[in-house]
Amino acid sequence: MAEVAIIGGGISGLSTAYYLARRGVRSTIIESRPRLGGVIQTVQVDGCTVEAGPDSFISAKPAAMELIRELGLGDQAIGSNDFSRKTFVWKHGRLVPLPDGLMMMVPTKIMPLLTTRLLSWNTKVRMGMELFHAPRPHESDESVAEFIEEHYGAEAVDYLAEPLLSGIYGGNPRQLSVTSVLPRFVTLARQYGSLTRGVLAERAKASNHNAAPAPLFRTLKSGLGQMIEALTAALQEKVEVRHARAQTVERADSGFRVRLDGEWMEARRVVMACEAHSGAALLGGVDGRLAELLGSVPYSSSMTVALGFAASDFARLPDGHGFLVPKKERRRLMACTWIGAKFPFRVPEGTVVARCFLGGTDNAGVLNETDEAVTASVMEELQEIAGFRAQPKFVRIFRWPRSMAQYTVGHPQRLAEMQAREAALAGLHLVGNAYEGIGIPDCIRMGKRAAEGISG
Ligand SMILES: Cc1cc2nc3c(=O)[nH]c(=O)nc-3n(C[C@H](O)[C@H](O)[C@H](O)COP(=O)(O)OP(=O)(O)OC[C@H]3O[C@@H](n4cnc5c(N)ncnc54)[C@H](O)[C@@H]3O)c2cc1C
Numbered sequence: 001m002a003e004v005a006i007i008g009g010g011i012s013g014l015s016t017a018y019y020l021a022r023r024g025v026r027s028t029i030i031e032s033r034p035r036l037g038g039v040i041q042t043v044q045v046d047g048c049t050v051e052a053g054p055d056s057f058i059s060a061k062p063a064a065m066e067l068i069r070e071l072g073l074g075d076q077a078i079g080s081n082d083f084s085r086k087t088f089v090w091k092h093g094r095l096v097p098l099p100d101g102l103m104m105m106v107p108t109k110i111m112p113l114l115t116t117r118l119l120s121w122n123t124k125v126r127m128g129m130e131l132f133h134a135p136r137p138h139e140s141d142e143s144v145a146e147f148i149e150e151h152y153g154a155e156a157v158d159y160l161a162e163p164l165l166s167g168i169y170g171g172n173p174r175q176l177s178v179t180s181v182l183p184r185f186v187t188l189a190r191q192y193g194s195l196t197r198g199v200l201a202e203r204a205k206a207s208n209h210n211a212a213p214a215p216l217f218r219t220l221k222s223g224l225g226q227m228i229e230a231l232t233a234a235l236q237e238k239v240e241v242r243h244a245r246a247q248t249v250e251r252a253d254s255g256f257r258v259r260l261d262g263e264w265m266e267a268r269r270v271v272m273a274c275e276a277h278s279g280a281a282l283l284g285g286v287d288g289r290l291a292e293l294l295g296s297v298p299y300s301s302s303m304t305v306a307l308g309f310a311a312s313d314f315a316r317l318p319d320g321h322g323f324l325v326p327k328k329e330r331r332r333l334m335a336c337t338w339i340g341a342k343f344p345f346r347v348p349e350g351t352v353v354a355r356c357f358l359g360g361t362d363n364a365g366v367l368n369e370t371d372e373a374v375t376a377s378v379m380e381e382l383q384e385i386a387g388f389r390a391q392p393k394f395v396r397i398f399r400w401p402r403s404m405a406q407y408t409v410g411h412p413q414r415l416a417e418m419q420a421r422e423a424a425l426a427g428l429h430l431v432g433n434a435y436e437g438i439g440i441p442d443c444i445r446m447g448k449r450a451a452e453g454i455s456g
Pocket of ligand 1: 007012013030032038040055056244245273275400403438443
């Protein structure tokens with residue numbers, strides 16, 4: 001009998017297993033895919049390091065760097081180059097740079113806001129006036145779009161909040177909960193009476209404390225797959241990995257039993273480290289209401305398409321780190337990163353690699369299209385937006401169906417109920433991107449906390 005069965009071998013399940021092993025508790029990871037890592041996967045193509053899923057993590061949340069250091073990869077971590085970063089937004093048939101000094105969608109510098117072509121004068125005035133006439137804070141949860149619109153107007157939603165957030169959640173700001181997705185902004189707006197004033201005050205405090213500000217994002221030189229390889233190596237002989245699909249979870253005298261490919265596996269405790277919709281399908285017999293709540297967490301599907309070109313085929317190399325395409329401009333591409341500009345050491349001289357994002361809550365159907373159809377439509381839009389004629393030397397397409405949880409309005413209440421039921425079910429633990437954060441550091445933090453709870 002296993003002490004702990006962990007269903008799901010993504011970063012949430014792997015970090016749970018890692019921190020359990022550190023405390024001397026053996027576990028079994030059950031993973032239906034033939035490899036570990038979940039949506040974290042790095043591939044090498046023609047000398048280029050290509051991320052199939054996430055490419056970096058936010059550095060303000062410490063759990064990922066702590067794990068990376070423990071794995072002996074501290075010297076492999078690199079920070080984002082925040083000063084050279086230039087991102088464009090596609091608006092009315094041209095690429096317009098995001099104004100300098102934005103903290104997400106909050107302006108912190110006057111001149112770039114006044115001179116940007118991304119926003120109309122009405123919106124600029126409204127954003128400036130927010131300092132003096134901020135809306136009253138809401139008592140209850142509201143959508144990100146409502147919150148940003150109340151502070152800065154509808155155009156700030158369409159050309160800042162929507163494209164910036166769809167790059168993270170693949171979601172719709174009219175549905176996403178501001179309390180769950182932008183909790184810091186809600187607190188700052190309440191505390192300072194103005195979101196802009198709150199962000200400025202927080203930045204001033206940070207610059208008083210830190211000599212040099214930390215980079216916004218970090219990653220590993222050879223890709224985040226390095227972290228999965230190191231975790232897998234660290235877990236060897238301490239953790240059993242079974243590549244099988246868990247089909248159901250039931251209560252048993254010993255704790256729980258999990259059915260895998262027709263046989264039963266007993267475990268004292270079960271950690272649900274799979275997507276919430278997968279958990280919903282497994283837990284009906286253990287707690288019907290919990291299964292229902294898990295099943296009610298919407299997920300978006302996404303796709304990344306990496307295209308490699310010969311730099312010599314470009315009349316002019318693309319400018320900046322990439323671009324975002326607002327939904328209002330109705331294209332299939334949601335965003336594109338020029339990997340060599342963002343991470344120069346990942347692409348050899350003479351090559352240009354575009355990493356494009358498609359899908360999201362409104363365009364999941366693209367995942368069912370053939371590779372040829374996807375490539376043709378991506379190329380058509382890339383050529384139109386980035387203005388070049390080069391043909392790709394390689395194309396790699398990665399599909400991530402229903403992989404990104406959406407914290408829709410009301411998520412805080414749903415989370416509270418899920419966690420209350422989890423607490424009442426001795427031996428059952430929930431970790432993963434459906435609960436307290438979708439980013440890698442949050443998933444690692446939840447895995448570590450579950451391991452600490454289990455090992456006492
Ligand atoms: C395209 C993309 C880009 C992203 N970019 C970033 C980024 O830059 N920075 C960042 O911080 N985050 C990013 N994220 C989010 C972040 O990567 C994920 O939220 C996080 O990695 C999820 O980890 P997880 O272990 O909870 O889930 P997953 O990685 O989804 O792993 C869950 C695992 O459970 C397995 N499973 C499911 N059901 C069963 C079953 N019944 N039996 C056995 N196994 C099962 C699945 O096969 C899967 O491997 C991105 C996500 C995507 C999809």
